[in-house]
Amino acid sequence: MPACLTRLDDRVEAAVGISIAALHAEEARLEANVARVLDAHRALVKAETHVAFERMRLMICADRQRRVDDHLLADLSDQVEILEDAAATRDQAESDLLARIKELQQPEPPATQPALSPTGCARHR
Secondary structure (H helix, E strand, O other): OOOOOOOOHHHHHHHHOOOHHHHHHOHHHOOHHHHHHHHHHHHHHHHHHHHHHHHHHHHHHHHOOOOOOHHHHHHHHHHHHHHHHHHHHHHHHHHHHHHHHHHHHOOOOOOOOOOOOOOOOOOOO
């Protein structure tokens, strides 16, 4: 597994207390909230990969030895639009991961105590 998959890897590792590699290795034993972080991280990695792929496609399209004409400009415009969509999807995946991390870092609410009756505790006679 590469050393860094996303720019949020350090934040994920800090929030869960283990490395990304260990997180994936321990998937079967994760608590539900940590599993949600892992799922969100996977979605972000997939989105980052898609952005990189579409960026490379744009670079290839721009680098072709073709006459600059309406057809080439239309191809470039289409590819830029595809890249913009991929980046928007990546940004949403990043926001989702940050939300899962924030949920994980929120302290658990205290367990509710049984309410006392207005007259106080009943005594056994």
